[in-house]
Amino acid sequence: xxxxxxxxxxxxxxxxxxxxxxxxxxxxxxxxxxxxxxxxxxxxxxxxxxxxxxxxxxxxxxxxxxxxxxxxxxxxxxxxxxxxxxxxxxxxxxxxxxxxxxxxxxxxxxxxxxxxxxx
Numbered sequence: 001x002x003x004x005x006x007x008x009x010x011x012x013x014x015x016x017x018x019x020x021x022x023x024x025x026x027x028x029x030x031x032x033x034x035x036x037x038x039x040x041x042x043x044x045x046x047x048x049x050x051x052x053x054x055x056x057x058x059x060x061x062x063x064x065x066x067x068x069x070x071x072x073x074x075x076x077x078x079x080x081x082x083x084x085x086x087x088x089x090x091x092x093x094x095x096x097x098x099x100x101x102x103x104x105x106x107x108x109x110x111x112x113x114x115x116x117x118x119x
Contacts, residue, residue: 004101006062006065009058009062010062011097012096012097013055013059013062015093016091018108019051019091023047024045024048026040026044027045047088051085057077096108
């Protein structure tokens, strides 16, 4: 795997970790026992769990220079995650990956990883 592709995968890993934090920030003050808030929190925790499972192998393989990494397996897992959690569709991991690999600027905190307006 070339350096640009490795960098794109490492960027995705950092994006996923930030998104994982966003999934879990609802718990900073603990679970709410108000039914509507509890349902939202439970969904966020479930999404965080699945996001972590989807990206954990990427983290492992990134530490070993992606030796033995299956890109097909990874992208199938990402697609399944996005099917299971349609509210996460704004996390355009494939689009971010492709942009980074092309050397374009990407903002991880903007939905879909949009290119900065000034760059």
